[in-house]
């Protein structure tokens with residue numbers, strides 16, 4: 001059905017690196033096969049850990065829960081913007097027009113910066129490429145509902161989180177902490193599936209995959 005499927009998610013593990021505002025998750029085995037005749041685990045985690053999707057309630061007082069995220073936002077044709085060594089400003093979006101790449105409300109736009117290469121180092125959460133306001137506004141103007149980043153955030157790590165608010169208030173959901181986006185460079189035809197848990201929270205960890213059709 002697909003030529004290949006690429007996992008764009010980080011593995012969720014105990015003690016994994018997290019944003020300084022968060023606690024690292026705890027993944028713990030609660031039942032042992034040899035003793036209990038079956039295996040079980042429990043998970044204690046914040047919602048903004050590893051690969052996850054930010055929903056409106058994260059940054060807007062009256063936003064909706066992530067469980068209300070329409071499923072048709074979660075599956076869509078993927079478009080990759082190669083932003084490696086570039087500023088995330090509107091001129092990058094203009095290159096899509098120049099290259100005749102069509103964006104619609106059904107498109108999931110992924111922004112490759114290559115910053116995931118620093119995952120596991122202090123730099124990952126302390127020094128990452130952020131979006132220009134015009135870039136965030138450009139994504140809103142294009143009418144997309146889901147974007148994906150290989151960084152921890154579209155904003156600097158301090159109030160007022162303007163890009164989050166601009167995107168989320170226009171129903172643009174934000175996948176953060178993706179990895180391996182470079183595997184999609186030059187791939188013309190792929191579908192992104194980005195599913196959060198069905199959970200009554202602001203945001204949720206997610207498994208995000210690219211299904212390559214070409």
Ligand SMILES: [Zn+2]
Nearest residue numbers: 048054176203
């Ligand atoms: Zn987040």
